[in-house]
Amino acid sequence: MAVIETKSLTYTYPGGTKPSINDVSIKVEKGDFVLITGPSGCGKTTLCRCFNGLVPHFYKGEMKGEVIVSGKDVTKTQTHELAKYAGLVFQNPENQLFALSVEKDVAFGLENLGFSREEMRKRVDWALNLAGIYDLRERSPHEVSGGQQQRVAIATVLAMQPEIIVLDEPTSFLDPLSAQKIFEVIYELNKKLGITVVLVEHRLDLTAKYANRIILMNDGKVCSDGETRQILSSEETRLIGVGIPKATLLYQLLRKEGLSVGKVTPLSSDEMAKILLEVFANR
Amino acid sequence: MIEIENVYFKYQSGTEALRGITLTIKDGEFVAIMGQNGAGKTTLVKHFNGLLKPSAGKILIDNIQTTKSSIASLSKTVGFVFQNPDHQLFSETVEEEIAFALKNFGFNQETIEKQITWVLNLLSLNQYRKTSPFMLSGGERKRVALASVLAWDPKILVLDEPTIGQDHEQKEILRQFIVQLQAQGKTIVTVTHDVEFVAECNPRVILMREGKIVADGEGKEILTNAEAIAQSSIILPQIAQVFAKLGSLGLPKDVIDIYEAKDILLRAYGRPEE
Numbered sequence: 001m002a003v004i005e006t007k008s009l010t011y012t013y014p015g016g017t018k019p020s021i022n023d024v025s026i027k028v029e030k031g032d033f034v035l036i037t038g039p040s041g042c043g044k045t046t047l048c049r050c051f052n053g054l055v056p057h058f059y060k061g062e063m064k065g066e067v068i069v070s071g072k073d074v075t076k077t078q079t080h081e082l083a084k085y086a087g088l089v090f091q092n093p094e095n096q097l098f099a100l101s102v103e104k105d106v107a108f109g110l111e112n113l114g115f116s117r118e119e120m121r122k123r124v125d126w127a128l129n130l131a132g133i134y135d136l137r138e139r140s141p142h143e144v145s146g147g148q149q150q151r152v153a154i155a156t157v158l159a160m161q162p163e164i165i166v167l168d169e170p171t172s173f174l175d176p177l178s179a180q181k182i183f184e185v186i187y188e189l190n191k192k193l194g195i196t197v198v199l200v201e202h203r204l205d206l207t208a209k210y211a212n213r214i215i216l217m218n219d220g221k222v223c224s225d226g227e228t229r230q231i232l233s234s235e236e237t238r239l240i241g242v243g244i245p246k247a248t249l250l251y252q253l254l255r256k257e258g259l260s261v262g263k264v265t266p267l268s269s270d271e272m273a274k275i276l277l278e279v280f281a282n283r
Numbered sequence: 284m285i286e287i288e289n290v291y292f293k294y295q296s297g298t299e300a301l302r303g304i305t306l307t308i309k310d311g312e313f314v315a316i317m318g319q320n321g322a323g324k325t326t327l328v329k330h331f332n333g334l335l336k337p338s339a340g341k342i343l344i345d346n347i348q349t350t351k352s353s354i355a356s357l358s359k360t361v362g363f364v365f366q367n368p369d370h371q372l373f374s375e376t377v378e379e380e381i382a383f384a385l386k387n388f389g390f391n392q393e394t395i396e397k398q399i400t401w402v403l404n405l406l407s408l409n410q411y412r413k414t415s416p417f418m419l420s421g422g423e424r425k426r427v428a429l430a431s432v433l434a435w436d437p438k439i440l441v442l443d444e445p446t447i448g449q450d451h452e453q454k455e456i457l458r459q460f461i462v463q464l465q466a467q468g469k470t471i472v473t474v475t476h477d478v479e480f481v482a483e484c485n486p487r488v489i490l491m492r493e494g495k496i497v498a499d500g501e502g503k504e505i506l507t508n509a510e511a512i513a514q515s516s517i518i519l520p521q522i523a524q525v526f527a528k529l530g531s532l533g534l535p536k537d538v539i540d541i542y543e544a545k546d547i548l549l550r551a552y553g554r555p556e557e
Contacts, residue, residue, distance in 0.1 A: 038450075039451075041419070045420065091448065092367070092369065175320050175517060177518055178320065202450050243451030243479075247524070250522065250541055254549070273524075277531070
């Protein structure tokens with residue numbers, strides 16, 4: 001079942017001279033972990049803004065085509081209604097946080113949905129713990145670091161336990177180990193609770209291994225859409241200038257040199273090391 | 284030259300962000316400062332242009348002590364590009380953004396025009412000359428922020444997380460660009476979490492932790508030191524991760540470059556009886 005579907009979606013920002021997304025038709029199935037990537041300015045962020053109705057409700061502009069999220073037509077559904085189904089974590093957390101304490105920010109969405117006090121407490125604590133910021137709960141979100149703000153933004157969305165989580169470079173300010181831990185948390189939620197994940201990222205070395213699908217965008221259009229290994233091994237992906245994980249590139253280089261590395265493109269250092277150990281064992 | 288002598292810094296909140304930093308960065312060096320969130324990296328580099336003044340110890344920029352100079356005069360030598368471009372950008376158009384500092388430094392109109400054109404071409408921003416920075420994508424705004432600092436040609440360039448939001452190609456452009464600036468004798472200090480970017484540039488790497496320097500050396504040596512890396516909340520570059528897992532093959536572990544990795548593996552594979 002598709003939880004997100006766009007049909008010939010084209011959108012131009014007010015005052016824009018050309019569409020930021022142009023004739024985009026994609027389907028995201030329930031339980032998918034989809035990675036959207038492509039050069040800077042290719043329309044990834046704009047596409048995500050369509051999933052919770054920020055485009056066109058907040059940004060206005062001109063939209064053609066259709067966006068259906070959890071069965072709702074986005075153009076005809078209010079953003080607070082859409083927020084129940086799709087939670088968005090923005091690129092820049094400052095734009096998202098506003099409450100006096102981290103805890104209140106995380107609780108805000110739940111208050112609006114009329115949860116009981118106990119349920120709210122439970123969910124807020126759960127989300128704070130998952131995002132690794134339980135100790136920061138009484139601090140102001142504006143006095144914590146950029147990386148911690150990103151954790152707050154993630155907790156805010158997790159607390160709502162929406163069907164779909166859309167994350168736009170959600171860990172860019174975090175150190176690599178913390179970023180990796182956050183991605184693992186999100187991956188767990190995807191696997192265990194079946195939450196659909198749409199992740200916008202340039203850093204495929206950190207994230208490719210979690211995704212079952214990659215949507216590659218360029219200049220407002222979708223230019224490839226398919227299974228992760230297939231997209232990463234295609235020549236087109238390399239030509240567009242996507243940062244293919246180094247482990248995957250090493251595999252491709254060795255394959256070109258005639259080493260019998262097998263047919264399964266590795267997505268992580270673990271997979272690549274395993275291939276190499278086999279190659280050397282069978283030498 | 285940047286000389287830091289036993290510097291301590293305490294925020295008003297009481298947080299001791301720097302605890303005895305001693306460090307020299309020579310002209311023409313390219314240095315990456317890495318470490319976990321809150322390690323004191325950004326606090327340290329904010330001392331270079333006098334945005335912060337040490338609670339104890341001293342900092343000399345080309346032999347001038349930062350406490351005895353103004354931010355305005357230090358900024359002419361030390362250009363600072365912030366992590367979040369939205370903290371830096373405020374003008375109506377990209378062109379005005381870049382012109383702003385140049386006017387403040389008192390350059391004449393002709394030079395300002397020349398510098399704007401030069402820097403816009405350099406960073407492929409020419410098509411956005413008359414565009415509002417706020418209409419641009421996150422990655423593009425980041426380049427505008429860089430352009431506005433490069434425009435006055437500072438001798439020392441501080442880049443706080445320059446690769447955030449940048450795609451693969453832009454990172455490659457940034458890398459070549461840094462090499463080029465370095466060849467002109469400029470000093471580049473970057474604060475970054477981007478392990479793969481650092482692995483490709485192989486600069487001098489300084490690891491910080493809890494306000495102190497815990498490692499300082501060549502990129503290849505530091506980035507393959509699994510223990511130091513883990514303590515600093517970083518991860519090994521992916522190529523080093525692969526080699527760390529090939530222990531039984533007896534290959535070197537200090538490999539971060541993909542082509543070097545390929546050569547080592549092919550050579551090892553070609554000598555089966557050894």
